[in-house]
Amino acid sequence: MQKDYSKLWTLFRSMFVLSACTFGGGFVIVSLMKKKFVEELNWLEEDEMLDVTAITQSAPGPLPVNASVIIGYRMAGVVGSLTAILGTILPPMIIISIISFFYEQFRTNPYIAIALQVMRAGVAAVIFDVVINLAQNVWKTRRFLYIAMMFIAFIAAYLFDISAMIVVFVCLGIGLLDLMLHYGKNKKEVE
Amino acid sequence: MLLLKLFFAFLQVGLFSVGGGYAAIPLIQEQIVDIYGLMTLEEFSDLITVAEMTPGPISINSATFVGMRIAGIPGVFICSIGCIIPSFCICLTLAHYYYKYRSVGGVQVVLGALRPAVVALIASAGASILMLGLFQTKLQDIEPGNIRWVELGIFAVALYILRKYKVSAVTIILGSGVVGTLFYVFLGAV
Numbered sequence: 479m480q481k482d483y484s485k486l487w488t489l490f491r492s493m494f495v496l497s498a499c500t501f502g503g504g505f506v507i508v509s510l511m512k513k514k515f516v517e518e519l520n521w522l523e524e525d526e527m528l529d530v531t532a533i534t535q536s537a538p539g540p541l542p543v544n545a546s547v548i549i550g551y552r553m554a555g556v557v558g559s560l561t562a563i564l565g566t567i568l569p570p571m572i573i574i575s576i577i578s579f580f581y582e583q584f585r586t587n588p589y590i591a592i593a594l595q596v597m598r599a600g601v602a603a604v605i606f607d608v609v610i611n612l613a614q615n616v617w618k619t620r621r622f623l624y625i626a627m628m629f630i631a632f633i634a635a636y637l638f639d640i641s642a643m644i645v646v647f648v649c650l651g652i653g654l655l656d657l658m659l660h661y662g663k664n665k666k667e668v669e
Numbered sequence: 670m671l672l673l674k675l676f677f678a679f680l681q682v683g684l685f686s687v688g689g690g691y692a693a694i695p696l697i698q699e700q701i702v703d704i705y706g707l708m709t710l711e712e713f714s715d716l717i718t719v720a721e722m723t724p725g726p727i728s729i730n731s732a733t734f735v736g737m738r739i740a741g742i743p744g745v746f747i748c749s750i751g752c753i754i755p756s757f758c759i760c761l762t763l764a765h766y767y768y769k770y771r772s773v774g775g776v777q778v779v780l781g782a783l784r785p786a787v788v789a790l791i792a793s794a795g796a797s798i799l800m801l802g803l804f805q806t807k808l809q810d811i812e813p814g815n816i817r818w819v820e821l822g823i824f825a826v827a828l829y830i831l832r833k834y835k836v837s838a839v840t841i842i843l844g845s846g847v848v849g850t851l852f853y854v855f856l857g858a859v
Contacts, residue, residue: 499839500724505794510838518837525784529771532783533763535790539683539756540693540726547760552768559761567749570725574733575745581719589850594722596849597842598802599820603827604838605795612788624785631789636797642790646783653782657775 485553486561488519493546493565498573501594504534504541505642506601509608511545517611521553524615535646542566627652672740672747678705679732679751686728697731707735728752799824819852 492514500507508531515521522530530552534544543566550562577584584590616628627649634640678700686693694717701707708716720730732752736744770776797807802820804811823845830836 495839498724499842501842504726505791506798509791509795513838518835525780526771528784528787529767529780531787531791532780533767534760535787537756537759537763538686539753539759540686540728542726543729543753543756544760547757548764548767551761551764556761559757559764563753563757567725567729567753570723570729571733571745571749573723573725574719574730575737575742577719577723578734578737581715585715585718585722589854590722592853593846593850595802595805596820596823596853597846598798599823599849600827600842600845602795602799602802603824603831603845604841605791605798606828607831609788609792609795610832612791616785616788624781627782628785628789631786632792635790635793645786645790649783649786650779653779656782657778660778661775 483554483557485521486558489550489553489558490561490565492519493550493562494569497542497566498569500542501597501601504545505531506605507542508534508545509605511549512608512612513604515549522549524612526552528612532646532650535642536650623652623656672743674705675707675736675739675744676747676751678707679728679735679748680754682728682732683752684755693728697728701731701735707739712738819849819856823849 496507496510496514500510508527512524512527516524516527530545530548533548534541537544543563546562546566547559550558550560552558554561613628616624619625631645631649635642635645682693682697682700686696698710698713702710702713716731716734717727719734720727723730729749729752732748733745736746736748738744740747771780800807800811802824803817804815805817806815827841827845831838831841
């Protein structure tokens with residue numbers, strides 16, 4: 479893993495912009511990060527971004543902060559982590575500090591309410607765009623187990639409201655089982 | 670002493686809010702309202718409304734809001750730093766081991782099983798937001814007659830643009846906000 483301090487400014491700027499424009503939960507920012515760091519900047523591989531998402535989901539704390547710690551570390555070690563965190567937390571800190579003085583007006587402003595409502599459609603489009611790419615790649619693995627897991631996990635999370643963390647841990651268990659079977663099979667082939 | 674109290678309250682929020690987002694709300698409430706009495710329940714529900722309307726993670730939003738109201742700018746920093754210290758330490762450790770062992774064959778097999786799950790979780794978050802955008806309610810309470818056509822149009826056009834051209838996500842999100850709001854103003858709904 480090479481450290482590249484020349485990327486610090488881009489890292490900070492990217493995190494700052496993403497954080498300032500991320501309405502909705504943690505998975506929204508993960509989709510945005512995927513688009514930015516995998517598709518636009520080519521800093522990370524797609525699999526890596528998915529791994530990072532799984533890790534951030536199983537660690538405590540806000541997802542966007544967790545993801546910035548790991549992506550920052552990947553780009554420039556601990557300095558990168560701190561840079562990425564700063565980029566992620568400054569926008570909400572600034573925005574909320576200002577709003578805390580007049581949140582009553584803010585909360586009841588009809589234009590803001592409408593803008594937030596319609597922005598959801600845009601956010602959903604971004605997530606679907608990212609999901610289409612990701613799902614195609616899972617499909618391309620041609621592994622029945624993975625494709626089935628993707629559909630079952632979706633049904634569990636969306637229709638049955640099962641928490642993301644439980645989904646991640648169950649799949650982690652399946653992965654370990656898969657590993658054991660995999661090694662069992664390899665051993666037989668050797669014999 | 671007050672700053673120290675704030676710091677410890679948010680250190681615990683950061684440490685125990687596993688799963689992020691809305692799962693963290695009851696925990697933040699417990700720390701801020703019930704245990705430390707830093708806010709009333711009413712102020713807290715205002716905070717949640719505001720946090721939903723602004724970008725950023727809900728725990729950072731609440732840390733800033735509480736910090737600002739109780740101790741001004743120093744409060745903002747103390748609360749936010751308290752909130753991210755656990756994340757920082759834990760994720761840095763995980764990142765270190767991830768990059769150390771990720772090329773090991775066995776680790777690849779295990780991580781391979783996590784990837785479809787993550788795709789599904791992102792898809793699920795997307796579906797929830799889409800339903801909220803189109804029907805302004807959760808999946809269970811949807812009535813097909815209540816569909817909002819403006820949002821459906823924006824979603825379709827935005828997705829088309831994203832698939833067809835290289836546009837940044839931020840442009841799409843802010844663009845849909847501006848176009849949609851103008852549409853509703855034009856329709857006389859505001």
